[in-house]
Amino acid sequence: MFVVFRCSCGRHLYSLKDAKSRTCPCGKRTILSKARVLAQAEDAYAAGDIVRKLQLEGHGMTGFKSAGP
Ligand SMILES: [Zn+2]
Numbered sequence: 749m750f751v752v753f754r755c756s757c758g759r760h761l762y763s764l765k766d767a768k769s770r771t772c773p774c775g776k777r778t779i780l781s782k783a784r785v786l787a788q789a790e791d792a793y794a795a796g797d798i799v800r801k802l803q804l805e806g807h808g809m810t811g812f813k814s815a816g817p
Pocket residue numbers: 755756757758759772773774775776
């Protein structure tokens with residue numbers, strides 16, 4: 749089982765549910781027991797898919813705001 753969560757830098761990450769912590773590419777280490785889990789997935793492929801969707805949503809919202817009339 750994998751969990752999907754968000755780093756304080758805004759990046760979405762996933763990790764094995766059994767892992768204690770996960771280091772983001774930004775360098776910050778997130779303790780999984782303290783992270784807010786956004787989603788759970790059966791395998792790494794599904795977890796990666798969720799992360800990609802969450803990232804797209806974030807970018808989409810930003811794009812929508814700045815691309816106003
Ligand atoms: Zn980060």
